[in-house]
Amino acid sequence: MDIDIPRDFAVDADDQVQSPLFRVPLEVRRTIYExxxxxxxxxxxxxxxxxxxxxxxxxxxxxxxxxxxxxxxxxxxxxxxxxxxxxxxxxxxxxxxxxxxxxxxxxxxxxxxxxxxxxxxxxxxxxxxxxxxxxxxxxxxxxxxxxxxxxxxxxxxxxxxxxxxxxxxxxxxxxxxxxxxxxxxxxxxxxxxxxxxxxxxxxxxxxxxxxxxxxxxxxxxxxxxxxxxxxxxxxxxxxxxxxxxxxxxxxxxxxxxxxxxxxxxxxxxxxxxxxxxxxxxxxxxxxxxxxxxxxxxxxxxxxxxxxxxxxxxxxxxxxxxxxxxxQEKSIPTPTETGNETHIPRPAYDPRMGGLNSIFSGASDESIRELIAWGVL
Structure with missing residues (x-):
């Protein structure tokens, strides 16, 4: 696997050591993701x-x-x-x-x-x-x-x-x-x-x-x-x-x-x-x-x-x-600007032309509400 995701570009996240998925090597996880x-x-x-x-x-x-x-x-x-x-x-x-x-x-x-x-x-x-x-x-x-x-x-x-x-x-x-x-x-x-x-x-x-x-x-x-x-x-x-x-x-x-x-x-x-x-x-x-x-x-x-x-x-x-x-660059993840958190658009689907057209124009607040409702 020739993909390297620099951690410097990623948002901080818990180590998730309680999950069996994160107790296996990264190469194995990437195979699972594929x-x-x-x-x-x-x-x-x-x-x-x-x-x-x-x-x-x-x-x-x-x-x-x-x-x-x-x-x-x-x-x-x-x-x-x-x-x-x-x-x-x-x-x-x-x-x-x-x-x-x-x-x-x-x-x-x-x-x-x-x-x-x-x-x-x-x-x-x-x-x-x-x-x-x-x-x-x-x-x-x-x-x-x-x-x-x-x-x-x-x-x-x-x-x-x-x-x-x-x-x-x-x-x-x-x-x-x-x-x-x-x-x-x-x-x-x-x-x-x-x-x-x-x-x-x-x-x-x-x-x-x-x-x-x-x-x-x-x-x-x-x-x-x-x-x-x-x-x-x-x-x-x-x-x-x-x-x-x-x-x-x-x-x-x-x-x-x-x-x-x-x-x-x-x-x-x-x-x-x-x-x-x-x-x-x-x-x-x-x-x-x-x-x-x-x-x-x-x-x-x-x-x-x-x-x-x-x-x-x-x-x-x-x-x-x-x-x-x-060289690989990480895809942006949620970041904070001032008091506002910018959430990346979900449901990436290359067959539908990049980000899912239903949500690509939605505001961050709308995305939060959809997540809260369990839609995303």
Whole structure:
């Protein structure tokens, strides 16, 4: 466990030696906290009524020829951002933080650092990274370690500085970043194009020219102003995962792009680079068939969506060299200013956009009353 909560930042609390929990080592307590903070799906929290993970066909092999009759049928319309792993809202229970001050001191930063923060640029059940991060306090941002960004190539690749601007508030703390470049079906004739060696929107001819240069073993330089130059500004980053998606029928082009991506080396400053150490992997998935065909002549079967996953790792020496840039800070706990005690907002829920929106605007007096009534 690499989380260190300085006691200097925590409010004084009783030692709680009468509790069995505080008679075990801190490392064991942190493991308990992690288990307590594990994400769980909301009961009945599906984005679309009746949809579930079982509504999608997922195939981890290269054989995507399942019979049409085996494809689940859904009676209704589905937003095109629904996908395996994105069918229902998730929550993180935070009642443990309100049991006592000592638990809050030890566990509050762990909650923010262990949860996977999900952001959606364009279409999706959540908001963009910039809006999502704005809802967090400065101290909470300093504990954001894991972030998953869902976006599209047309948004992601058009302006090289876009990604850097979105991640800037959590740049010092972010350790694990996943970027899913989604296929949303709104431009089926447009194939997946991505080129880290040029700024602006990727073009087919230029991309293939750089592919050929890579195959010849030429040394290629990534412009600092491109999207691929962003990772040098994330001093704590350990892993980068990219998911590249496209429709069936373009499997060969997508596979070629994924295999080329394993050769990319993202500069981290000095002579260090983030590199891919494992082979790219693929899977395919398909949405359920709609019950009503509309203008389609005959049965309509949604196309397979092919997803290739590539992962890069920073050298272990980079973590040591930049350890000062991402040192942990404690999340604020109740403090006194004059005669007034400021109570931190309860019910932190990253799926609801930071602090629970119901209480985020409440006054300290209102929070005290809710606590007195047993609501919090």
């Amino acid at each position: 288990l307590a903070f594990r994400e769980q799906p909301f009961d009945g929290g599906n984005y679309v009524k009746g949809i579930s993970e079982e509504s999608f066909i997922v195939n981890e092999s290269q054989d995507h020829q399942d019979p049409t009759e085996d494809t689940p049928v859904f009676d209704g319309s589905l937003p095109n951002w629904l996908r395996p792993g994105c069918t229902a809202r998730w929550k993180t229970e935070t009642a443990l933080l309100r049991t006592c001050q000592l638990v809050h001191n030890e566990a509050s930063s762990l909650l923010v650092s262990k949860v996977l923060h999900r952001c959606y640029q364009g279409y999706g059940p959540g908001v963009s990274p910039s809006l999502y991060i704005q809802r967090l306090t400065d101290a909470q941002r300093s504990h954001v370690h894991r972030l998953h960004l869902f976006t599209q190539v047309r948004d992601f690749d058009r302006h090289g500085s876009w990604l850097r601007q979105q991640l800037k508030p959590v740049a010092e703390s972010l350790q694990h970043l996943t970027i899913t470049l989604r296929d949303l079906g709104d431009a089926p004739e447009t194939r997946m194009l991505l080129n880290p060696y040029q700024t602006g929107e990727a073009k087919v001819q230029a991309m293939y020219q750089f592919m050929e240069k890579s195959q010849r073993g030429e040394e290629l330089n990534i412009p600092p102003s491109s999207w691929a130059g962003t990772f040098a500004f994330l001093p704590a980053l350990k892993t980068l995962t990219m998911e590249l998606e496209d429709h069936e029928g373009r499997e060969n082009e997508l596979e070629a792009l994924a295999q080329w991506a394993t050769t990319w080396k993202f500069p981290l400053g000095g002579d260090q680079f983030m590199t891919s150490k494992t082979a790219a992997s693929s899977r395919a998935w398909r949405r359920p068939r709609p019950q009503y065909q509309g203008s389609f002549q005959g049965p309509y079967t949604p196309p397979w969506i092919i997803t290739w996953t590539v992962q890069w790792h920073a050298p272990s020496s980079r973590t040591t060299a930049n350890s000062g840039a991402s």
